[in-house]
Amino acid sequence: MSNSIIRNTLRFIVLVLAQITLFNNIEFLGYINPYPYILFILLFPIGDNRALLLFSSFLLGLSIDMFTNSGGMHAAASVTVAYIRPWILQSIFGIAYEYNAVKISTAAYGERLLFISIMIFAHHLILFSLESFNFSDIIYILKKTLFSGVFTLTLCMLFITLFSFRRK
Amino acid sequence: MQQIVNFLIKYRNFLLFAFLLFLSLVFTIQSHSYHRSKFVNSANFLSGGIFTAIDNVSTYFDLKTHNEQLLAENSRLRQQLLNTRDSVSQKIDTSSFGTKFKITTAKVINNNYSHKDNFLTLKAGRDAGIKQDLGVITSKGIVGIVDKVSPGYATVMSILNSNSQINAKLKKSNHFGILVWKGGDPNLVDLIDVQSKAPVKQGDTIVTGGKSTIFPEGIGIGTIEQFALDPTENFYSIKVKLFNDMTNVGHVYVIENLDRKEIQTLEQETRDEQ
Numbered sequence: 001m002s003n004s005i006i007r008n009t010l011r012f013i014v015l016v017l018a019q020i021t022l023f024n025n026i027e028f029l030g031y032i033n034p035y036p037y038i039l040f041i042l043l044f045p046i047g048d049n050r051a052l053l054l055f056s057s058f059l060l061g062l063s064i065d066m067f068t069n070s071g072g073m074h075a076a077a078s079v080t081v082a083y084i085r086p087w088i089l090q091s092i093f094g095i096a097y098e099y100n101a102v103k104i105s106t107a108a109y110g111e112r113l114l115f116i117s118i119m120i121f122a123h124h125l126i127l128f129s130l131e132s133f134n135f136s137d138i139i140y141i142l143k144k145t146l147f148s149g150v151f152t153l154t155l156c157m158l159f160i161t162l163f164s165f166r167r168k
Numbered sequence: 169m170q171q172i173v174n175f176l177i178k179y180r181n182f183l184l185f186a187f188l189l190f191l192s193l194v195f196t197i198q199s200h201s202y203h204r205s206k207f208v209n210s211a212n213f214l215s216g217g218i219f220t221a222i223d224n225v226s227t228y229f230d231l232k233t234h235n236e237q238l239l240a241e242n243s244r245l246r247q248q249l250l251n252t253r254d255s256v257s258q259k260i261d262t263s264s265f266g267t268k269f270k271i272t273t274a275k276v277i278n279n280n281y282s283h284k285d286n287f288l289t290l291k292a293g294r295d296a297g298i299k300q301d302l303g304v305i306t307s308k309g310i311v312g313i314v315d316k317v318s319p320g321y322a323t324v325m326s327i328l329n330s331n332s333q334i335n336a337k338l339k340k341s342n343h344f345g346i347l348v349w350k351g352g353d354p355n356l357v358d359l360i361d362v363q364s365k366a367p368v369k370q371g372d373t374i375v376t377g378g379k380s381t382i383f384p385e386g387i388g389i390g391t392i393e394q395f396a397l398d399p400t401e402n403f404y405s406i407k408v409k410l411f412n413d414m415t416n417v418g419h420v421y422v423i424e425n426l427d428r429k430e431i432q433t434l435e436q437e438t439r440d441e442q
């Protein structure tokens with residue numbers, strides 16, 4: 001248990017630092033940035049305290065907001081995906097989820113990809129809608145969601161594969 | 169009572185979620201309006217310290233460009249100094265220097281340009297005499313306006329921000345308009361509400377107008393890239409290509425207009441009397 005707390009705290013700090021030092025400065029093609037800090041929410045232990053997940057996701061988003069001067073956009077997007085996570089898990093993994101037998105890093109490739117992409121696109125859609133705050137920019141929002149989403153998805157899949165190798 | 173407690177226990181996750189979402193939406197909405205009290209900003213000890221650490225490394229990559237910019241500015245100023253027609257008759261009264269504008273230098277430690285509302289963070293704050301609403305420029309042109317200030321750091325609302333509205337004019341004819349940014353290319357901004365009688369031509373220079381108390385008159389902004397009359401045919405909307413490369417800003421000057429308070433008090437009194 002304490003091992004899990006330490007690992008998640010460490011993941012929180014490393015992801016926030018990586019996001020603000022590295023990924024916020026990529027600016028691929030001028031406006032595309034990946035947001036792989038969402039890995040914290042994806043990899044948070046399943047079946048653990050939901051209130052804790054909500055609260056730590058809020059803190060995660062707020063720390064990113066503090067560094068990017070973006071008010072509470074990242075916090076809102078992170079809290080929302082943290083809240084809908086159980087339903088997405090349930091609809092994808094079904095019975096295995098109810099027996100607490102799901103682990104993202106060891107799940108089948110297709111199911112993992114589906115779960116991560118739903119979470120990422122939901123997160124990015126909320127994030128960019130709040131950023132532009134104007135429904136007449138819907139094309140811009142969707143474009144940015146798609147491009148940044150694919151970028152984040154690639155990075156997330158890469159990181160999960162890289163860092164779960166050891167534990168098999 | 170029992171039922172209320174039961175309800176709270178049953179829906180505690182939803183209530184927590186609703187509370188946190190509400191909080192973050194409040195922060196978001198505040199960030200979309202100009203100069204509201206904002207709790208979450210990068211002018212603080214923690215983020216300032218981290219940005220300084222990052223900047224200590226990344227500053228080397230841009231060192232060459234920044235040096236060239238400084239050299240170019242120095243040579244321009246020297247040229248002005250040496251080419252002053254008659255140095256005797258144009259006696260420079262040094263005692264009057266700095267009475268109207270006070271200039272402070274600062275280092276940019278964080279800069280974004282890919283969002284809809286962009287901010288910069290400066291490594292100089294209240295202790296260095298920086299206050300809210302001061303103008304920020306480089307040797308080439310304007311950068312933005314100081315937004316939030318902490319003892320050691322300050323955030324600057326970039327001209328690449330949807331809340332930014334700066335008074336600007338054509339250098340040639342003094343017709344003025346409002347400088348805004350609608351997102352997209354960080355090198356292009358829009359100058360709107362320019363009278364249709366103005367002699368607009370491609371390549372003309374746009375400078376700051378004297379109507380605001382933030383920037384001195386005549387600070388460079390950019391050149392006209394393209395222009396069109398708006399549907400009512402009363403105003404031009406002009407695309408302006410910035411002199412500054414907003415994606416690479418190293419050192420900036422923060423300008424304080426020392427008459428600002430006096431002007432504002434006077435204007436306020438006039439308004440109150442009406």
